[in-house]
Amino acid sequence: MDMVTPARRSEIMAGIRSKDTAPELAVRRYLHASGLRYRVHNQQLPGRPDLVFSERRLCLFVHGCFWHGCPHCRDGAREVKSNTSYWSAKIIRNKNRDAHNQSRLAVLGWHVLTIWACQVTDPAALKLLATSIRAIPPIKRSSSRGRARSASVAEPSPPEAPSPN
Numbered sequence: 001m002d003m004v005t006p007a008r009r010s011e012i013m014a015g016i017r018s019k020d021t022a023p024e025l026a027v028r029r030y031l032h033a034s035g036l037r038y039r040v041h042n043q044q045l046p047g048r049p050d051l052v053f054s055e056r057r058l059c060l061f062v063h064g065c066f067w068h069g070c071p072h073c074r075d076g077a078r079e080v081k082s083n084t085s086y087w088s089a090k091i092i093r094n095k096n097r098d099a100h101n102q103s104r105l106a107v108l109g110w111h112v113l114t115i116w117a118c119q120v121t122d123p124a125a126l127k128l129l130a131t132s133i134r135a136i137p138p139i140k141r142s143s144s145r146g147r148a149r150s151a152s153v154a155e156p157s158p159p160e161a162p163s164p165n
């Protein structure tokens, strides 16, 4: 069964990413409830990751099984009855683009995790996801600030110039 209308499909295929999809919201709710904090829909990074944990330098994609060719479920292997070769070519292109974006992110020093829509209803998969996120230690952003702080202890900043008033 293909529940996506042709108009909706061309919208998706044109690269207008659907935001706040049910699987995305499920992941966000779970991770937020488990105490993890993130930003959503980063427009600057390759592939526009759904969730970004900047202190961990980690991007998380929540992939729709059909459009991204999920290896775990039937949806990922599903074929559209009409224009089969057209859609399978599209999905192959999507998968190639996903792989390309992930390697670009890796080159930029980002960790990348992907969870599939079919996994977001599985508590074990969500738990594993949260564990995988926590396994990547946050980079202490205070390293430069810390240095600045200890420097200012060693050499106190000069007194402020007297105000002209």
Ligand SMILES: [Zn+2]
Pocket (backbone or CB within 6 Å): 065, 070, 071, 072, 073, 074, 075, 076, 116, 117, 118, 119
């Ligand atoms: Zn799937």
